[in-house]
Amino acid sequence: MTTTNDQLAANATCSFGPKIDIISYHSCDASFMAVHLTTKAAPDCFVEGTSMWPNEHGGFNVHVDLSDERALQAAGRTIAAAGLNKVKVTTSENDLRFDVITATQFVLAMYSDALENSGFSVALELDVPNLEAVRRNVSIITLGRVFANSPNNIYHTTELLEVYFKALEQAFTQNKGQGQLSFKIYKAGDALFDDNCVGLKTVGQSSAYEPCLGVVDYIGPGADENKVDIALVGKGIAFDTGGYDLKPSNYMQTMHTDKSGMIYMAAATILAGAMGAGKHVRCYMPCAENRISANSMVTGDIITYPNGVKVEIGNTDAEGRLILADALILASKDQPKFILDSATLTGAAKIAVGRDMCAVLSRSNKMDPQLEQAFNYTKEEYWLLPLREYHKRYIKAKRATIANTSHGDGAPGASTAAAFLSYFVDPNIKWTHIDLSNAYNKESSPYLGTGSTGSTILAIAHWLVGSQY
Template sequence: MSDFTVALSTAPAAPAWGENTRLSFSETGATIHLSEDAAPERIVQQAARKLDDLSLRAVALTGEWSKSLQWAFALSYTRARNPGSIIWADNEDADDLAREYSALLFTRKLVNDSPEDLSPETLSMRAASWLKELGGDNVSYTITSGEALNEAGWIGIYNVGRGSERPPAMLELDYNPTGNADAPVDAVLVGKGITFDSGGYSIKSSEGMLTMKCDMGGAATVTGSLGLAISQNLQKRVKLILCCAENLISGHAYKLGDVLTYKNGTTVEVVNTDAEGRLVLADGLMAATETGAPLIIDAATLTGAASVAVGPDYHAVFSMDAQAREKMLSCASAEYERFWPLPLEPFHKDRCPSPFADTANSRPMKGGGAGGASNAAGFLARFVNPQGKGWIHLDLAAAYNGSATSEMPVGASGIGIKSVARMLHEF
């Protein structure tokens, strides 16, 4: 049986297929009809979604395809369950696309898996095992979990995760291709790994909780990014820190009104247990800062406010370092991934005041109030160097689709892995 072929054409479809149709069929496959008055990536993505609905086992891209259009097809064609395989167009981009697609599939599967199958420790082990497989002896790691987190002073991860019977965990992984144990660390990636988020005592609605297996999308994204960079023969030393926990309710769970004292002396009043992501990331950012790395990128499905601001198509970018922010945006543009800057100033550190601590973890109102995404970034800014030099915070509004759209399948998107990988190479 021959492969189902998909070709591109700038010619319109035959009139029998309907006026302005973008997809027509033949005995051997389909043709996507591009148009001068519409973005080609969007046309390809919409056609890929229609083809994906046919549950094809495999498609072969034939004819003249640019790398960006092949990637656009892959993003939209690859459904969450039993995805069909793709045979890339026969050009010089096939090997690069295969590496990128492998990282995309790993990232998406990690997010899409059932929360019952992905405990905090399991998330840490799966990330570490995959990167070890790619990086071999250049990769080493440790996992700290349960009471050992509290003893080590990682009180954010510990407190958010102590309500669950499955212990919280912190993965610290070192990719060091230099062969020198004393080599400086070039970059650190930090990921929010909340494997399920009930909201804690600030409990979510059933509808709001349904997709909360995706709340470890930040951890998956930075893991996928590092894995992609390793497969691209990255020659820089990079550390990965995943902050993993289940945010559940029990007699052991952390509570509203608790005050947490972090390693750097910052005290935090908990006014919303559903603002847990920033509490775990604070630990990861302190660990990252201790390395002295000139670049720190954290990624998290952190706030609904970011989604309100930029919608489901963009990731929000925050940084007090203009040069780092612009470089991140430039990398995203080069990879055809949508990133958009939102405000972050030093005064945002003080936008969640508390009479009982240095700061609260949010504002005691729905969504954290106006500017909630910037206020969350301001909270995180307390845990990096005071000027925020070299630090970039990504609020991943485009990480997950609760339902399929005309351009993207339901579930994890994997958007961002290519941009962060490029950033590791170029910063």
């Protein structure tokens, strides 16, 4: 019952969202609006703090505040918010000239999921190799944003992975990806699924759409196909009602994006391959729906994982960690040098750090230096939250090893969720957990429009390329 590459090619067709054209400044015509970036403030005739105003050349000036590390990204959002969708961008100041990273972030800032955003065009002062790199980055990250934000009634579980895998394969080819790429989908009837995926079966039994485990294998130039260097794991809840611990309707409105960790991790894998990463990267994508039915899990249920850990269901809305556990056990069996997981896991992380950065937790309570370098280089924001041994006391259960939700006054939700995951990761393998609090914007931020953000894709791709693991 395993779905393979050939079946994907036969079964899947897809479109990838808005058309984004990125061209050289020297190739654009008179239909492009001229936008000039400057550190100078608006003239006195404008309200203090005005960020965009008309200039004497028939175009617009946009103020860029260099005290903000993401200032050029903010400029892109300012231009998009003004309704411009065909712009040529110039500057006379060296500090405002684009490189690949800042140009990528600038273009990504112009995207939103608004119905009227059918696409846009940007002309930049970059040479051809850098323009190609920006196009590569933007196309793959946008693909991730589109699929993370896809409505639940369009694609469910296995179909979602089939269509997404086909789109990723096309993106890999179009962007001249190097190395070998393969996709597989495991579901009921496959030994790997039946013998290992306790969490997926427990959560997914609530839905008419079967749970599954997607696996992306990227083997870069010179990498050993028999040895996984880095394992990625992403949470893929295609839709989350909360189960019998039902979410209030206002919290359920964005739950079609509860698959963002899975979608973003796969996009990062493909982007790293398009950049020529010389590693064997395996990306695990556990995917299920958390719905309500006669077959749904209920509080008090106890499940036993292949590593012997027994989990008592304390809350059916803490389902993401149950499916991540399956994938983390499998990733540990691969014995990679590093395991990185990403999930829209807790509301506690959003309360702690907001929606403009992700939360990072690790056993060492330090950001891995190479991962930190990649986040800083790509201007992706993160905040380190604590993960201590004593956090495990909040998830201890009387009838099982642990519970899937925390108890006790003052339990720190993001930390206790990571503590839960730690039971399923080989303690001898380096591991970092990302709580993806910045996966989605209900409202525009100063840097990104509404909808799925694509945050962390660029940073993780650069880490996969540049790290020594």
